[in-house]
Amino acid sequence: MFDIYALAASLIGGVMITLLANVASIKSRRVPKTLREVLSSLIGFVRAAFGGEQGNQQGNPLTRAQVTAAFPQGTWQRNAYEDYKAVLLDEELIFPCVYATKGFKSDDQLYLFIDSDDLSDPRHIRTLAKGLSTYLPQARQLGPNTSLVLLAKQNDNNSRTVEEYNTLFWELLNGLAKLDEKPWPSNIPRDIDTNRWCFCFGGEQFFTVIQTPAHQVRRTRYAPGLTMVFQPKWIFDILFSTDAKRAGALAKVRALLSKYDPIPVSPELKNYGEEGSRESKQYFLLDDNVPAPCPYDKLSDSEVIAA
Numbered sequence: 001m002f003d004i005y006a007l008a009a010s011l012i013g014g015v016m017i018t019l020l021a022n023v024a025s026i027k028s029r030r031v032p033k034t035l036r037e038v039l040s041s042l043i044g045f046v047r048a049a050f051g052g053e054q055g056n057q058q059g060n061p062l063t064r065a066q067v068t069a070a071f072p073q074g075t076w077q078r079n080a081y082e083d084y085k086a087v088l089l090d091e092e093l094i095f096p097c098v099y100a101t102k103g104f105k106s107d108d109q110l111y112l113f114i115d116s117d118d119l120s121d122p123r124h125i126r127t128l129a130k131g132l133s134t135y136l137p138q139a140r141q142l143g144p145n146t147s148l149v150l151l152a153k154q155n156d157n158n159s160r161t162v163e164e165y166n167t168l169f170w171e172l173l174n175g176l177a178k179l180d181e182k183p184w185p186s187n188i189p190r191d192i193d194t195n196r197w198c199f200c201f202g203g204e205q206f207f208t209v210i211q212t213p214a215h216q217v218r219r220t221r222y223a224p225g226l227t228m229v230f231q232p233k234w235i236f237d238i239l240f241s242t243d244a245k246r247a248g249a250l251a252k253v254r255a256l257l258s259k260y261d262p263i264p265v266s267p268e269l270k271n272y273g274e275e276g277s278r279e280s281k282q283y284f285l286l287d288d289n290v291p292a293p294c295p296y297d298k299l300s301d302s303e304v305i306a307a
Contacts, residue, residue: 059130061110061148077113080151080225087223096220096256099239100229103145110135110148117152117160117213117226119168125175129201132230133181136202144238147231154225158213165212165226166284166292173208176201177299190298195277198233199299205233208283217263217287233272246271264289 062070071078088101095101103109112131114124128150135148160168177184182203184190189197199206208230211223240246250271257265266285270277281291 059127061131061135076153099145108143108146112150115153119172129179147229150228152226162214174299178303180302181304192280198279207231
């Protein structure tokens with residue numbers, strides 16, 4: 001005979017999680033951030049009590065408060081998050097992408113977790129596709145330094161090379177293209193080897209970068225656990241609203257890069273659309289200043305739309 005009290009508790013717990021998550025995900029002047037953090041902590045308690053934590057692994061992007069509420073110290077998810085946080089908040093060795101640091105401090109970012117760094121794993125591709133689809137409708141309300149951050153479980157027995165990670169990275173992007181539910185933007189060419197190509201998903205243009213545990217020389221592209229960041233490109237229209245702002249920001253980033261990396265700044269870091277530029281070569285930088293190969297002439301057509 002089933003326990004009616006346990007059943008009732010589970011149902012109530014599920015309703016509470018749904019209601020609280022909806023409120024805690026709101027980011028507007030009407031809901032103070034401290035209130036959202038309290039609600040997110042309460043969500044963590046409810047999930048622990050009613051066994052709802054598994055939902056965080058199904059492609060649902062989380063805020064900072066939701067990450068710390070859902071994953072206690074010592075869990076691999078929390079370790080990955082804390083490693084990422086430590087790099088951005090290091091005041092002695094300043095991370096060159098100052099906008100990533102600003103985005104973290106202002107709580108503009110959302111976080112997604114995968115349990116291995118095999119980016120070709122169909123599970124991970126589906127998780128990221130769902131995460132991007134969930135992230136995009138709320139991205140503009142999150143703030144001008146927003147991005148979706150993908151954090152992978154650290155592989156203690158990692159033997160992958162930088163070149164192998166590059167191949168996996170492109171397999172992930174190609175897998176995402178197959179799952180895209182919206183058409184590729186008509187103003188972006190499908191051919192990757194052009195100065196106007198960029199990665200697109202859900203009808204939006206993205207700039208994406210990856211850090212791997214295999215990088216040893218280019219410190220800006222190293223992380224103990226694989227990390228990827230997806231930035232909607234409309235944020236650059238806000239941050240670089242004038243040529244002067246763009247020039248000043250790029251000069252600052254390049255100056256920080258020269259201090260952070262023991263290798264000269266990559267010659268691939270050029271302005272989008274500039275003659276000779278290839279944004280595809282900026283996403284994944286090798287440990288030396290030669291361009292990383294791209295195994296695709298163009299990404300696959302959407303299998304979802306075709307169906």
